[in-house]
Amino acid sequence: MSNTYHLTTPLSEEDVTKLKAGDIVYLSGTIYTARDAAHKRLVDLIEKGEELPFPLEGAVVYFVGPTPPKPGEPIGSAGPTTSYRMDSYSPILIKHGLKGMIGKGKRNQEVKDACKEYKAIYFGATGGAGALLSKAIKKAEVIAYEELGPEAIRKLEVENFPVTVINDTYGNDLYEEGRKLYEKKED
Template identity: 80%
Template sequence: MAEYKLTTPLTDEDVEKLKAGDIVYLSGVMYTARDAAHKRIVDLILNGEEPPFDLKGAVIYYVGPTPPKPGEPIGSAGPTTSYRMDPYAPILIEHGLKGMIGKGKRNQAVKESCKKHKAVYFGATGGAAALIAKAIKKAEIIAYPELGPEAVRRIEVEDFPVVVINDVYGNDLYEEGRKLWEQK
């Protein structure tokens, strides 16, 4: 396992060097979106319309943050369970998405899309929402404000800590970790 510091937007070269289990500190711009926003974004794409942000090289963080305290850019911002985005992720990956951040397993279609189109799924630590929020330096709603916490936000991050769960080679940290545990 290696450690990397990467800046968004991510490139093919960035994600090709990552392997399941690697620790990555992301800096730059990311976007927040959960299932309701994902459905709307995919509907736009399927209707030949532009999504609310450029997907090329983008990273989406699956989060519905709490309201910020005065003077803070965002409230508590822990990852949400990723499988709810599985029906939409392959289309977004096909259109340039390079990274997704959440918690929990992904389905085979998402893993295959990551391999085919060179994207990665990162895990963020559940239960560390307040700590994760400290890596978010700026946040603004850019689409679907009526969704409240699930609105799409453009966030600026500095050394946002994640672990590679699914890489471009088809590796899955959850499966590999279980195999190692069963061998012991």
């Protein structure tokens, strides 16, 4: 039922359209971190027609605000934050080429519709597994908005970063489907 894939960023339309909700994906390559404040700035730049701090085409964005790294570490603990706070910004980024988002928790209908229309994937990473997930991050570099601290945009080099497909390009939602399988209705 569920397939496992190893994909390298940037993601192509072919990469994302073969994925189905529930599939497990190990991502490698470059991904970019952004939370609420950074998303607001990215969308402002798009609206003004200005250049973004990283190329959006095929990009994967990770919703994370890591802990400060200890000396010698590329990054601190780095698990996903709750994604709905990015819902009002994500469709615009998807429309401009974003192919993947990594977070945790539900997305709204506009995001799911954008994933379907413009072919993008919402991946879930395991929330609260920040120590484990940080091991898949080999390099980290702040590339924009350093003043935002944990909310700055970081360029991450990842190797086999483990995620699960929550919303695919066909309108499927793992949260809804998974829950239906185990829900016990009252008699």
